[in-house]
Amino acid sequence: MENRSFYNEVLTEHNMRPDFKHDLPDANLVLEGVNPSCGDDIYLKLKVEDGTIVDGAFVGDGCAISQASADIMLGMIVGLPKDEALHLADCFIRMIKGTATEEEIEELDEAGALRDISHMPARVKCAVLGWHTLEEIFKDPAKARV
């Protein structure tokens, strides 16, 4: 029953009733993130002003893990300066890879509910899709500019 723990209430709630899964007409950065092997496909939409993420949302399809993870991420990064958001992304991706410290996982707050996915190699890509797309947006903002 070990992987019942990763379909916990935090995950199923964010999957069923996401807070940030909607269009964002005034987004100025939009990027698609895809996992070709499983078909997870999202568009991450951010409104960034003076280096701060003032609003964000996502649309798309995918498994519960990919959708919940993106939703949790947006709940944490909206309102943050870009660098702090990227720091969280780095912590999250390392948590899933199993190399984050307990303090870093603490920092991840609600996203820490996904830590057990590190034991399911096939699902790692699903969990990091939103976070990885966030990193890509800021790596080359010109590509994501609307």
Added chain:
Amino acid sequence: MLDLRNDFPILRGTDVVYLDSAATAQRPACVIEAERVFNDTHNANPLRGLYAWSMEATDAYEHARQTVADFVGAKHAEEIVFTRNTTEGLNLIAYTWAMANLKPGDEVLVTVMEHHSNLLPWQLACERTGATLRFLECTRDGLFPEEAMRAAVTERTRLVCMGHVSNVYGRVNPVERMAELAHSVGALMVCDAAQSAPHIPLDVQKLGVDFLVFSGHKLCGPMGIGALWARLELLEAMPPFLRGGEMIEYVTRERATWAEVPHKFEAGTVNAAGAVGLEAAIHYLQAAGLDAVEAHVNALTDRALKAMQAMPHIHVIGSDRAEEHSGILTFTVDDVHPHDIAAILDSDKVCIRAGHHCAQPLMKHLGVGSTARASIYLYNNTEDVDRFLDSLSSLRSRMGYGE
């Protein structure tokens, strides 16, 4: 009902429910034993050595070829080429017959429900030769209406490629009729028997096809061994596939002449132990009786299908009759992604497949991103089916959804 579970070492004393046989079947002890005997008593490089072990290895390998020839209804053992698997067999046809014979303006017809292995080689052959790839569409339920088949074959058609049984629907396709239509315009017919070979008797004469390929591992044989059948004249006229050892007659600095069929197509050291294991698997299936296997699989499929049809939010793809599924039940669950279905079932130790099943054009045709698939074979029993159904029935609530 068959009771063969004990023949399979991996299934003895385990509480794992294995319902992914359409991906690969489990192996009975006799197959593992046949490979062991080969390795322990006469392992040597077949076809070359002039000493006892090598001659015994050659005999064992060629004996396996005869068994495969009989299994598919071939007239001559030489019509069987051993390959690694179905994919390699289809690539062999694409790289040899197709690339040597197709020209710009020619058409290759494939069906939209093919596994990628019966699509990508034809995409490549068309790209290299300038031929055009055309598609035969199926209905949502996986049927090919006669008019659609007739309309798809034109005087430019040179090759028609169809799976005997789809790995998504499990339905037996009208290969015999398609072969007639192909031949009426002078085209050749390729039959991918990967999913049919484990379930129904094959007879290449009755099917009327020109090429037939299958894999050993889906019919309880080892991985890494499969076979291609084609008529002798056709194989003789085809150029070789891979070049190197054991496939030549004479070699000079500049050129070479080829060994006789089938060795022309078996370059390099062959998988002799695998061939011997495949032979044992064929004998095992024949001893169980393909009719008895079919009846067993259909009875279990019926139990699963009826229960799934009665469950809310579950949708099975394809026929509503169990005997038209070859043990393959592809399905979706409302609001639950197939990867989540597979993960939850895995937590109950029920193994199923989830994803696009290497049939992305079909998934697009059906308007689904991916699906889940449970597949039943001769070692499964009613307890397996009931554990699967139990797990399935609690799935939505475990994902947080109400009834």
